[in-house]
Amino acid sequence: MFNKDTYISRRERLHAMMPEKGLILIPGNMEAEYNYPHNTYHFRQDSTFVYLFGLDLPNMFGVIDLDEGKDYIFGNDVDIEDIIWMGPQIPLKEKALEFGVNHTAPIKDLYSMIKEAVQKDRQIHILPTYRGRTEIMLGELLEVHPQKLTPFISTSLRDCMIKLREKKDALEIEEIERACAIGYEMHTTAMQLAQPGVSEQYIAGVIEGIALSKGKGISFATILSQHGETLHNHDHSGILTTGKLMLVDAGAEANSYYASDNTRTIPVGGKFTSKQKDIYNIVLAANEKANSMFAPGITNLDCHLAAAKVIAEGLKSVGIMKGNIDDAVANGAHAMFFPHGLGHMMGLDVHDMEGYGQVYVGYDDKIRPVDQFGTENLRLGKKLEEGFVITNEPGVYFIPALIEKWKKEGINHDFINFDILEKEYLDFGGIRLEDDLLITKTGADILGERIPITVEEVEAEVAKGA
Amino acid sequence: MFNKDTYISRRERLHAMMPEKGLILIPGNMEAEYNYPHNTYHFRQDSTFVYLFGLDLPNMFGVIDLDEGKDYIFGNDVDIEDIIWMGPQIPLKEKALEFGVNHTAPIKDLYSMIKEAVQKDRQIHILPTYRGRTEIMLGELLEVHPQKLTPFISTSLRDCMIKLREKKDALEIEEIERACAIGYEMHTTAMQLAQPGVSEQYIAGVIEGIALSKGKGISFATILSQHGETLHNHDHSGILTTGKLMLVDAGAEANSYYASDNTRTIPVGGKFTSKQKDIYNIVLAANEKANSMFAPGITNLDCHLAAAKVIAEGLKSVGIMKGNIDDAVANGAHAMFFPHGLGHMMGLDVHDMEGYGQVYVGYDDKIRPVDQFGTENLRLGKKLEEGFVITNEPGVYFIPALIEKWKKEGINHDFINFDILEKEYLDFGGIRLEDDLLITKTGADILGERIPITVEEVEAEVAKGA
Numbered sequence: 048m049f050n051k052d053t054y055i056s057r058r059e060r061l062h063a064m065m066p067e068k069g070l071i072l073i074p075g076n077m078e079a080e081y082n083y084p085h086n087t088y089h090f091r092q093d094s095t096f097v098y099l100f101g102l103d104l105p106n107m108f109g110v111i112d113l114d115e116g117k118d119y120i121f122g123n124d125v126d127i128e129d130i131i132w133m134g135p136q137i138p139l140k141e142k143a144l145e146f147g148v149n150h151t152a153p154i155k156d157l158y159s160m161i162k163e164a165v166q167k168d169r170q171i172h173i174l175p176t177y178r179g180r181t182e183i184m185l186g187e188l189l190e191v192h193p194q195k196l197t198p199f200i201s202t203s204l205r206d207c208m209i210k211l212r213e214k215k216d217a218l219e220i221e222e223i224e225r226a227c228a229i230g231y232e233m234h235t236t237a238m239q240l241a242q243p244g245v246s247e248q249y250i251a252g253v254i255e256g257i258a259l260s261k262g263k264g265i266s267f268a269t270i271l272s273q274h275g276e277t278l279h280n281h282d283h284s285g286i287l288t289t290g291k292l293m294l295v296d297a298g299a300e301a302n303s304y305y306a307s308d309n310t311r312t313i314p315v316g317g318k319f320t321s322k323q324k325d326i327y328n329i330v331l332a333a334n335e336k337a338n339s340m341f342a343p344g345i346t347n348l349d350c351h352l353a354a355a356k357v358i359a360e361g362l363k364s365v366g367i368m369k370g371n372i373d374d375a376v377a378n379g380a381h382a383m384f385f386p387h388g389l390g391h392m393m394g395l396d397v398h399d400m401e402g403y404g405q406v407y408v409g410y411d412d413k414i415r416p417v418d419q420f421g422t423e424n425l426r427l428g429k430k431l432e433e434g435f436v437i438t439n440e441p442g443v444y445f446i447p448a449l450i451e452k453w454k455k456e457g458i459n460h461d462f463i464n465f466d467i468l469e470k471e472y473l474d475f476g477g478i479r480l481e482d483d484l485l486i487t488k489t490g491a492d493i494l495g496e497r498i499p500i501t502v503e504e505v506e507a508e509v510a511k512g513a
Numbered sequence: 514m515f516n517k518d519t520y521i522s523r524r525e526r527l528h529a530m531m532p533e534k535g536l537i538l539i540p541g542n543m544e545a546e547y548n549y550p551h552n553t554y555h556f557r558q559d560s561t562f563v564y565l566f567g568l569d570l571p572n573m574f575g576v577i578d579l580d581e582g583k584d585y586i587f588g589n590d591v592d593i594e595d596i597i598w599m600g601p602q603i604p605l606k607e608k609a610l611e612f613g614v615n616h617t618a619p620i621k622d623l624y625s626m627i628k629e630a631v632q633k634d635r636q637i638h639i640l641p642t643y644r645g646r647t648e649i650m651l652g653e654l655l656e657v658h659p660q661k662l663t664p665f666i667s668t669s670l671r672d673c674m675i676k677l678r679e680k681k682d683a684l685e686i687e688e689i690e691r692a693c694a695i696g697y698e699m700h701t702t703a704m705q706l707a708q709p710g711v712s713e714q715y716i717a718g719v720i721e722g723i724a725l726s727k728g729k730g731i732s733f734a735t736i737l738s739q740h741g742e743t744l745h746n747h748d749h750s751g752i753l754t755t756g757k758l759m760l761v762d763a764g765a766e767a768n769s770y771y772a773s774d775n776t777r778t779i780p781v782g783g784k785f786t787s788k789q790k791d792i793y794n795i796v797l798a799a800n801e802k803a804n805s806m807f808a809p810g811i812t813n814l815d816c817h818l819a820a821a822k823v824i825a826e827g828l829k830s831v832g833i834m835k836g837n838i839d840d841a842v843a844n845g846a847h848a849m850f851f852p853h854g855l856g857h858m859m860g861l862d863v864h865d866m867e868g869y870g871q872v873y874v875g876y877d878d879k880i881r882p883v884d885q886f887g888t889e890n891l892r893l894g895k896k897l898e899e900g901f902v903i904t905n906e907p908g909v910y911f912i913p914a915l916i917e918k919w920k921k922e923g924i925n926h927d928f929i930n931f932d933i934l935e936k937e938y939l940d941f942g943g944i945r946l947e948d949d950l951l952i953t954k955t956g957a958d959i960l961g962e963r964i965p966i967t968v969e970e971v972e973a974e975v976a977k978g979a
Contacts, residue, residue, distance in 0.1 A: 079545050079546075079547075079554060080545075080643045080644050081545075081557050081733075082557055082559070082560050082643075082770075082861075082862050082868065083560075083643050083862055083864070083867045083868030084643045084867075084868065085864075085867065086733050086734075086862065086863065086864070086867070087734065088545060088554045089734060091547050091548055093548070094548050094549075130914045131744075131852070131912055131914050131915045131918075132743070132744045132745040133743060133745050133746070134740060134742075134743035134746060134914075135913075135914065177546045177548075177549050177550045178546050178645060178646075179644060179645020179646035179647070179648065179649050180644075180645035181645070182645065182649065183645050183648065183649070183659055183660065187660075192658065193649055193659060194649065194653075248725075248726060248727075249726045249727070250726075251725065251726070252722055252723070252724070252725030252726025252727065252730075253722050253726050254722075255721075255722055255725045256718050256719055256720075256721055256722010256723065256725060256726065257718070257722065258718070259714075259717065259718030259721045259722060260714060260715045260716075260717070260718025260719050260722065261714075261715070261718065264718075267547075267552050268552075268553065268554075268555060274600060276600075277598070277599060277600035278597075278598045279598040279599050280599070280600060304548075386597070395548075396548050396549055396552065397552065398549070398551075398552070401549045401550075401551065401552070402548070402549030402550065446597055447601075448596045448597050448600075448601065449597045452597075
């Protein structure tokens with residue numbers, strides 16, 4: 048488990064890397080209001096705050112003074128009245144010491160510290176924000192409108208945080224493995240429940256309950272649908288029907304907030320049709336192809352394109368695509384079926400550090416984002432390095448609106464057989480298969496026990512629940 | 514189920530009740546950010562918006578024009594690119610018709626409508642806000658700082674909304690009964706899992722999973738603890754130990770967002786000790802006393818004080834309190850053990866309409882809040898009326914910090930035996946028993962099947978899981 052040296056070392060490394068002076072402000076999260084001020088969602092600490100300062104409590108605020116080399120946590124202790132309602136409380140001073148922070152003070156002192164820093168024209172570093180309440184508070188602190196925080200967003204802080212967080216150490220991998228173990232139980236449970244007549248809402252609720260019973264809960268809103276072809280699909284109103292495919296994209300957060308993120312696609316009732324099996328095995332082959340390539344030094348863009356090629360070849364073999372496959376992939380024809388990226392970084396955020404700006408996390412000076420439908424959605428293109436944790440999630444989808452659009456607009460007609468698509472695949476749905484991997488010295492390891500993935504393994508798991 | 518007439522009638526009644534002119538602005542909720550902009554909590558629609566406009570989608574905005582008698586929903590339709598990711602979408606125009614709203618327009622038209630209204634000095638009515646993002650948007654719309662919205666908060670709108678929402682009709686009761694049925698399963702499951710060695714986190718997760726699998730999820734953050742004496746306790750880090758009492762305060766939201774809210778207190782391993790049984794039956798007697806009193810015309814303050822008296826009498830009978838019981842209650846001596854209120858309104862919010870301001874919901878010109886420790890926390894004091902849905906949740910707690918404080922400060926020494934408390938009850942914990950009730954023409958009905966509540970019923974339920 049992490050201890051105070053973990054956090055001291057993270058802050059020291061950040062301090063050493065920062066090319067600029069001034070104050071770094073890291074607001075912890077406040078409670079997120081649900082339907083009125085005192086009824087809140089489950090508390091979620093800010094990832095940057097928890098990475099640097101550890102403390103998993105609302106209304107905390109971290110400051111790193113780059114000039115004086117001091118780290119602060121600001122927060123209010125509870126008074127005697129609160130103790131009656133909240134039970135005995137450890138003072139902030141003592142809690143902060145557990146994370147190696149020696150300087151603590153009440154929130155009002157934060158206001159005077161920032162006021163003074165602004166008056167002295169010291170540089171202030173913040174990261175991009177994502178919650179309204181935090182923006183309102185930062186606006187107050189910095190005496191600007193909450194929608195005028197951009198000048199304080201620090202590219203150097205952002206770049207240093209990415210460098211720090213993108214490589215996971217052994218303790219972090221342990222935490223991700225914990226999340227993966229919860230994810231394993233979620234996915235095998237979903238398989239066992241994939242029986243005709245069961246509702247999507249029921250299965251989604253049960254597996255989210257597993258995430259809550261073993262960790263912080265889900266790492267992102269569960270996708271669980273017989274309409275796997277709808278990529279942004281959080282609707283769970285369907286009832287399972289034999290012959291349909293149920294796509295489940297779900298993950299957990301360990302109690303430390305480290306995430307898992309897996310996708311499996313399950314035949315309702317337990318038997319793939321032969322057509323489903325064909326497409327399924329194309330996706331699996333693409334997943335395995337990328338698996339075999341991941342290693343330090345290779346770009347994730349290359350892995351993405353290699354998986355795309357496996358998909359295009361497979362689709363040609365079943366008559367859906369045609370022509371020269373290298374040309375097809377160069378022209379992005381595969382993207383009608385695989386319109387998203389191969390994967391993304393994973394860590395304290397399921398799309399790790401996405402809040403800092405995806406392009407800064409996934410790309411660099413050498414590998415730039417590709418401006419082509421499909422590949423433009425690849426979140427991670429740059430060279431892989433030892434210690435990266437990434438997802439591998441190819442998919443094949445039959446999206447009626449997209450098929451219609453490309454057909455009408457004459458896009459990639461040389462590579463796609465629209466006739467067979469319209470005759471046989473409009474109600475197919477979609478398949479995605481996603482594992483989480485650690486880039487090692489020489490290759491990559493799947494994190495956690497691998498969730499059943501072959502046709503035989505998945506069918507056997509569904510059979511357990513029949 | 515609700516249909517479009519439900520919503521038309523609600524808006525018409527509001528219109529008819531409003532003593533002022535101008536525009537009523539009802540912002541629907543946006544997505545609530547979890548750990549970065551695109552990773553959000555489960556969507557929760559605003560209760561007022563869903564009550565008046567029905568639509569359960571983010572980024573919608575309702576307007577009622579009191580002068581022209583027109584209702585609007587503003588929101589953006591998705592474009593073709595979105596349809597590829599989100600699947601076929603029903604246009605807003607069509608969706609709004611399902612709720613009887615004939616006027617829809619994109620969000621940009623809302624900005625021009627409000628700009629014009631402000632220029633023409635028309636009256637703008639908003640309700641108190643609770644989310645940062647909504648405040649930032651309202652600030653933009655009204656061209657004020659997000660922290661300067663107070664002048665727009667309308668007491669007449671608030672009072673009309675309370676009048677509308679406080680009496681539940683038959684369809685609303687159906688929805689609350691649905692939530693209660695989920696709550697029943699949550700609580701009986703918790704009882705069956707209350708075995709030594711099981712973690713609090715595990716049970717909390719499993720029951721929250723039930724809420725998610727049958728409805729929208731929990732109606733408030735579950736309290737599940739062997740430290741029932743800590744009233745604001747969302748810590749689930751304990752492991753169950755034989756001989757301890759596990760207090761579970763939990764509820765569900767139906768898919769319509771209507772809530773349930775129940776509390777039970779369970780002996781870990783399935784057998785109450787004789788001391789626990791004594792205190793338990795005092796709380797149960799207080800619950801039953803209030804049950805027997807609830808009816809139109811009686812004030813909830815009187816029911817609260819009657820329950821307090823049953824508690825004081827019971828505690829006297831076991832030697833914890835002493836002296837004249839009427840005097841003890843008048844002096845608030847019971848509040849050391851029962852420091853909260855008997856209950857609150859329940860509906861679309863678990864503390865119904867608390868966001869409007871609790872004192873306006875629970876009190877009126879005749880019944881004013883009582884300024885005494887304990888009773889000051891009663892959320893609902895006013896006269897009960899047919900159609901109110903309320904909770905009945907007396908409790909007895911042994912709070913070491915409070916016992917110490919009152920002992921030291923000489924508070925209510927005439928009515929409390931501190932010696933016996935310190936010798937025998939400091940590690941007792943706390944007991945609360947909570948039902949949901951509908952005030953009927955002549956009395957009150959418990960909503961949903963009553964969750965096992967007698968000593969015998971609870972012990973039998975725990976035994977099922979042993």
